Amino acid sequence: MADTKTPVLAPRSQAAPDRGGLRVGLIVGGLAVALVAGFALGKAMGSPTAAGGTPTGATPTFNEASPHTHAMTGMTGSEVGGLAISSAGYTLVPQQTEFKAGVQDFRFVITGADRKPVTTFAVVHDRPLHFVVARRDLSGYQHLHPTMAPDGTWSVEVDLPEPGMWRAVADFTAIGAAGAQTAVTLGTDLTVAGSYRPAQLPAQSRVVSVGGYTVAYEGTLQIGATSPLLFRVLSNGQPVTKIDPYLGSYGHLVFLRELDLAYVHTHPENQLTGGAVKFWATAPSTGTYRMFFDFQVNGKVHTAAFTLVIGN
Numbered sequence: 001m002a003d004t005k006t007p008v009l010a011p012r013s014q015a016a017p018d019r020g021g022l023r024v025g026l027i028v029g030g031l032a033v034a035l036v037a038g039f040a041l042g043k044a045m046g047s048p049t050a051a052g053g054t055p056t057g058a059t060p061t062f063n064e065a066s067p068h069t070h071a072m073t074g075m076t077g078s079e080v081g082g083l084a085i086s087s088a089g090y091t092l093v094p095q096q097t098e099f100k101a102g103v104q105d106f107r108f109v110i111t112g113a114d115r116k117p118v119t120t121f122a123v124v125h126d127r128p129l130h131f132v133v134a135r136r137d138l139s140g141y142q143h144l145h146p147t148m149a150p151d152g153t154w155s156v157e158v159d160l161p162e163p164g165m166w167r168a169v170a171d172f173t174a175i176g177a178a179g180a181q182t183a184v185t186l187g188t189d190l191t192v193a194g195s196y197r198p199a200q201l202p203a204q205s206r207v208v209s210v211g212g213y214t215v216a217y218e219g220t221l222q223i224g225a226t227s228p229l230l231f232r233v234l235s236n237g238q239p240v241t242k243i244d245p246y247l248g249s250y251g252h253l254v255f256l257r258e259l260d261l262a263y264v265h266t267h268p269e270n271q272l273t274g275g276a277v278k279f280w281a282t283a284p285s286t287g288t289y290r291m292f293f294d295f296q297v298n299g300k301v302h303t304a305a306f307t308l309v310i311g312n
Contacts, residue, residue: 080284081185082132082169082263089113092170092186095153099160099192106146107155110172110186117152122173122181125248130171130265133158133190134256137198138290140166141305143254163194167261185263201258201288204307213240215293215304218276221283223310229253230276231293231304239275246296251277255308258288283310 085092095107109117121128131144131154139162146156160166169187176182207216212235219229231251233240243250253266262284269278277295291306 080257080262080264081171082167082187083260085186085188087186088182088184090118090174090182090184090186092188094168094188094190097188097190099190101161101163101192101194103157103159105155106158106168106190107153108170108188109152109154110170110174112174112176118174119148119150119152120175121148122175124173124183125252125267127247128172129154131156132169132171132254132256132263132265133160134167134261134290135162135199136165136167136261138201138256138258138261139199141254141256141290141292141303143252143292143294143303158190160190160192162197163192164196164198166190166192167256169263171263171265185265187261187263201290202305202307204309206306208304208306210304211300211302213297213302213304215295217291217293217306221281221308221310223283223285226280226282229279229281230273231279231295232276233295233297240297241275242297243272243275243277244296244299246294246301250295251279252294253279253281254292254294255281256290256292257285258290286310 089112091111093109093111095109112118124130127145128148129146131146133142133144134140140159142158144156144158146154148154154170158168166189167187168190169185171185173181173183206218207214209215214234214237215231216234217229217231219227221227221229231253233243246252249267249270250272251268253268255264255266256262264281264284266279266281269280272278277293287310289308289310291308293304293306295302295304
């Protein structure tokens with residue numbers, strides 16, 4: 001079932017480590033990850049716990065204390081995730097990919113190398129699977145959390161209000177033989193019948209408004225080097241002093257690249273920095289991206305969306 005949040009439409013405990021060692025580790029690790037898997041992702045926030053309605057067979061915890069990526073694994077030359085329907089022995093099998101405009105019941109399974117549905121997943125940031133949907137023009141973004149039936153069938157309501165091509169991305173960590181965990185990000189296209197009229201991408205800006213709040217970010221992404229991004233939430237011009245943890249951390253940051261909708265899901269440091277939510281990330285290439293920052297205040301989740309252009 002989808003979380004209650006402000007949608008974005010056209011115009012997602014470990015013990016606190018030593019900060020000095022962490023900064024060096026993040027920079028060195030980020031350079032290596034950038035060459036292999038694109039964005040180097042931030043630290044996880046706290047120990048994940050089993051969410052309500054966790055599918056049978058899911059484990060209650062997953063260690064994300066080190067920099068990591070949710071990009072595709074096992075596919076040579078793949079820098080970011082969500083571009084393929086199959087990777088690392090796992091395949092996303094949608095029950096249906098053509099729809100009429102409106103709210104849809106979307107169902108799918110994740111199959112393993114034996115072609116049987118996988119039913120055992122690690123719980124990462126309070127959920128065994130994160131599901132992102134966006135239109136090809138980078139509008140209509142939704143960060144959802146499907147539920148899984150005992151037979152491995154996942155289901156979730158998605159809102160596809162406009163005709164055109166949409167991209168659905170499943171981000172999960174499967175548990176295989178002998179407890180081996182494999183982080184995989186798979187994607188599939190969804191088609192909504194009708195005349196497609198792409199929305200114009202909003203201009204690049206460091207400040208946006210959503211749900212009565214102003215959200216601003218600081219920092220500049222670099223290609224091949226890990227850099228900090230800090231997000232601040234303000235209300236009536238004043239900093240919001242209490243940002244609630246959401247899905248195990250103070251925020252979630254998803255990047256979608258224009259043209260191919262390549263995907264990266266980043267997690268922040270486990271403490272606020274001067275009231276700001278701090279992420280570490282690396283740009284995999286030049287190009288235009290849409291950056292979606294999920295945060296929670298007073299029990300309500302909001303998504304601030306930014307256009308980001310990375311030059312040569």
